[in-house]
Amino acid sequence: MISLLRTIRLTFLHMFRKRETIPYPEEKVSLHPRWRGRIVLTRDPDMGERCVGCYLCAAACPVDCISLQATEDENGRRYPEFFRINFSRCIFCGYCEEACPTYAIQLIPDFEMGEYNRQDLVYEKEDLLINSQGKYPGYNYYKVAGIDAGIKGKGEGDNEEPPIDIHSLLP
Amino acid sequence: MELIFYITAAITLISTIMVITRHNPVHALLYLVISLLSLSVIFFLLGAPFAALLEIIIYAGAIMVLFIFVIMLLNLGKETAIQEKEWLKPKVWIGPAVLSVILFAELFYLIGIPHQTSPVLQTVDSKVVAISLFRPYLIGVELAAMLLMAGVVGAAHIGQHKKLVFHRFLKEEEKT
Amino acid sequence: MMNTTLQYILMIVMVLFVLTTIAAWLIWLERRMLAVWQNRSGPNRAGPFGLFIVVADTIKLFFKEDWIPPFADKTIFVIAPAIVAATVLMSFVVIPFAPGILIADLDIGLLFFLAMSSLGVYSIVLGGWASNNKYSLLGALRGASQMISYEVFMGLSLMGVVMLSGSFRLSDIVLAQKDCWFIVTQPVAFVVFLIAGIAETHRLPFDIPEAESELVAGFHSEYSGMKFGMFFIGEYLGVTLISAMLVTLFFGGWLGPAFLPPLVWFILKTFVFILFFILLRASLPRPRYDQLMSYGWKILLPVALLNLLITGGIVLMMTK
Numbered sequence: 001m002i003s004l005l006r007t008i009r010l011t012f013l014h015m016f017r018k019r020e021t022i023p024y025p026e027e028k029v030s031l032h033p034r035w036r037g038r039i040v041l042t043r044d045p046d047m048g049e050r051c052v053g054c055y056l057c058a059a060a061c062p063v064d065c066i067s068l069q070a071t072e073d074e075n076g077r078r079y080p081e082f083f084r085i086n087f088s089r090c091i092f093c094g095y096c097e098e099a100c101p102t103y104a105i106q107l108i109p110d111f112e113m114g115e116y117n118r119q120d121l122v123y124e125k126e127d128l129l130i131n132s133q134g135k136y137p138g139y140n141y142y143k144v145a146g147i148d149a150g151i152k153g154k155g156e157g158d159n160e161e162p163p164i165d166i167h168s169l170l171p
Numbered sequence: 172m173e174l175i176f177y178i179t180a181a182i183t184l185i186s187t188i189m190v191i192t193r194h195n196p197v198h199a200l201l202y203l204v205i206s207l208l209s210l211s212v213i214f215f216l217l218g219a220p221f222a223a224l225l226e227i228i229i230y231a232g233a234i235m236v237l238f239i240f241v242i243m244l245l246n247l248g249k250e251t252a253i254q255e256k257e258w259l260k261p262k263v264w265i266g267p268a269v270l271s272v273i274l275f276a277e278l279f280y281l282i283g284i285p286h287q288t289s290p291v292l293q294t295v296d297s298k299v300v301a302i303s304l305f306r307p308y309l310i311g312v313e314l315a316a317m318l319l320m321a322g323v324v325g326a327a328h329i330g331q332h333k334k335l336v337f338h339r340f341l342k343e344e345e346k347t
Numbered sequence: 348m349m350n351t352t353l354q355y356i357l358m359i360v361m362v363l364f365v366l367t368t369i370a371a372w373l374i375w376l377e378r379r380m381l382a383v384w385q386n387r388s389g390p391n392r393a394g395p396f397g398l399f400i401v402v403a404d405t406i407k408l409f410f411k412e413d414w415i416p417p418f419a420d421k422t423i424f425v426i427a428p429a430i431v432a433a434t435v436l437m438s439f440v441v442i443p444f445a446p447g448i449l450i451a452d453l454d455i456g457l458l459f460f461l462a463m464s465s466l467g468v469y470s471i472v473l474g475g476w477a478s479n480n481k482y483s484l485l486g487a488l489r490g491a492s493q494m495i496s497y498e499v500f501m502g503l504s505l506m507g508v509v510m511l512s513g514s515f516r517l518s519d520i521v522l523a524q525k526d527c528w529f530i531v532t533q534p535v536a537f538v539v540f541l542i543a544g545i546a547e548t549h550r551l552p553f554d555i556p557e558a559e560s561e562l563v564a565g566f567h568s569e570y571s572g573m574k575f576g577m578f579f580i581g582e583y584l585g586v587t588l589i590s591a592m593l594v595t596l597f598f599g600g601w602l603g604p605a606f607l608p609p610l611v612w613f614i615l616k617t618f619v620f621i622l623f624f625i626l627l628r629a630s631l632p633r634p635r636y637d638q639l640m641s642y643g644w645k646i647l648l649p650v651a652l653l654n655l656l657i658t659g660g661i662v663l664m665m666t667k
Contacts, residue, residue: 004631007630007631008626008627008630008631010630011384011626011629011630012384012626012630014383014384014385014386015383015384017386018386019386019387019388020386020387021382021386021387021388023388023391195420197420197423197473197476198423201423201473204469220453220454220455221455221458224455224458224459224461224462225458227462227465227466228458228461228462228465228498228502231462231465231466232462232465232466232468232495232498233465233495233498236468236469236472236491236495237495239472239473239476239491240472240488240491240492243472243475243476243484243487243488244488296454296455297455297458297515
């Protein structure tokens with residue numbers, strides 16, 4: 001009996017506590033920098049696409065919401081011909097970001113993607129591509145890659161030795 | 172006032188007939204409730220509001236609910252309705268009907284005899300009821316109280332059952 | 348003659364209108380207060396302070412499909428929700444809101460209230476039975492036994508008040524509290540009546556007939572649309588009724604210091620009790636069914652009887 005009255009008193013005192021609810025549209029919740037929200041495709045410092053169309057993100061995606069088609073430009077640089085993410089299926093697990101070898105696909109702290117039409121949730125490459133380097137500024141895949149794709153010549157990259165002249169016998 | 176009385180009386184009669192003729196037991200009980208309610212209205216009209224409300228509280232509000240309770244628990248389905256239909260054959264009800272018609276005729280005859288004293292409507296409120304209960308009918312009240320007490324004690328005895336199954340960890344040692 | 352009849356009808360319409368409006372806004376109040384006591388903010392979108400959520404709720408209820416299950420007993424299924432609202436509204440007939448503002452000053456008003464609340468059981472029993480659903484039936488069984496047994500303690504606890512005031516007429520009972528409210532002289536009766544009142548309206552600590560964690564929604568599992576709305580309104584009207592009865596019987600009804608009109612005093616006191624009911628809902632867990640019954644018969648009944656005995660003795664001594 002006493003415990004019941006104590007419960008009632010305690011509940012009553014909760015009237016003067018701070019509200020836990022955040023009235024959302026007026027007051028936004030502060031998201032952490034690593035929050036996994038909308039997926040974007042980033043660019044390298046030269047504003048070229050980072051994505052090389054390796055399909056690893058599409059393979060890693062547990063709900064199969066990513067679809068893309070790789071192609072090459074005249075320099076031999078690979079890029080996706082189209083890149084499509086169906087956000088109505090996406091579960092924001094971030095596996096694509098982990099699978100990406102070129103840091104191209106990244107998840108940013110933005111979750112406000114409500115649409116009235118379901119088809120509007122299918123994002124094309126134009127919607128996904130942003131004019132930013134994302135979380136890894138200064139990183140340029142083709143600078144460290146071994147191939148010449150119009151960015152640098154062979155053997156001119158960082159931590160890269162010049163190619164061996166296979167016709168020479170000198171060590 | 173007269174008109175209200177006749178309407179209520181008609182409702183009472185009709186609902187009571189419905190009680191007998193319904194096949195579904197719950198419907199029959201509901202008509203019985205209506206019949207009790209209209210009876211209480213008649214009590215009101217006759218100047219006995221206390222009795223009227225006690226009728227609602229005790230009969231309509233408690234006893235009939237218990238009846239419905241039991242019938243709900245028995246879960247009587249369509250079979251009972253069919254059975255009831257079979258039971259309601261003229262062979263069954265003609266005997267009681269004849270007897271009650273004789274009673275009805277006697278009642279009519281008695282009503283037909285001119286009364287010397289015209290009945291004066293006087294309100295029987297709770298005070299009058301209480302005084303008559305605890306002055307002239309005190310022994311009756313006491314006897315009823317004893318009977319009810321015996322009933323309560325009996326119910327408590329029947330309802331009481333020793334806890335036989337303890338949880339296996341809580342099993343107490345047998346005291347010898 | 349014509350004038351008084353017109354006044355009478357006007358009074359009835361007014362009380363009916365005010366009560367149904369109050370019952371509707373109580374839905375908002377309850378949700379809001381529950382939120383306040385749980386560190387939330389509650390409905391605050393539609394209109395100022397979310398007040399218009401009631402309008403939205405009502406529109407929603409009216410436009411929902413009014414589904415009668417094919418296995419249900421149709422007539423009884425339809426009648427049951429009407430009974431609850433009707434009986435509770437009938438009980439308001441005898442409540443004196445203020446001197447002059449009451450519908451019928453019956454000299455057996457208290458008994459009338461008890462009778463109407465005892466008839467309210469039928470809505471639960473019939474609603475549960477007619478749904479032809481095992482959860483509904485279980486809810487109906489629990490509701491019937493709970494309400495019948497708590498009616499006993501309710502009636503018994505009130506008899507002390509009746510003894511002190513010497514009348515079943517509710518306005519007499521209020522006037523008898525001119526010097527001293529009955530909460531002072533009858534505290535035990537107040538507690539018993541409060542608990543029995545909560546059980547009678549099957550409000551939350553004792554919402555065993557509709558225990559949603561065990562019985563889906565209890566006796567109104569199969570109801571939808573406005574039929575469910577009737578049960579809903581009936582419940583809130585019941586809360587208002589019990590609060591009003593508590594005020595009338597134990598807290599001096601419309602009596603109060605003269606700087607406010609009597610009607611305002613009555614409404615204020617009733618409002619406090621409605622808030623208390625919501626607070627109970629916010630804080631207390633639901634007891635088990637057998638706990639409720641044994642609590643009623645083993646604690647409340649003896650306490651009510653003892654209170655009756657002692658009050659009777661004291662009244663006898665005072666009159667000698």
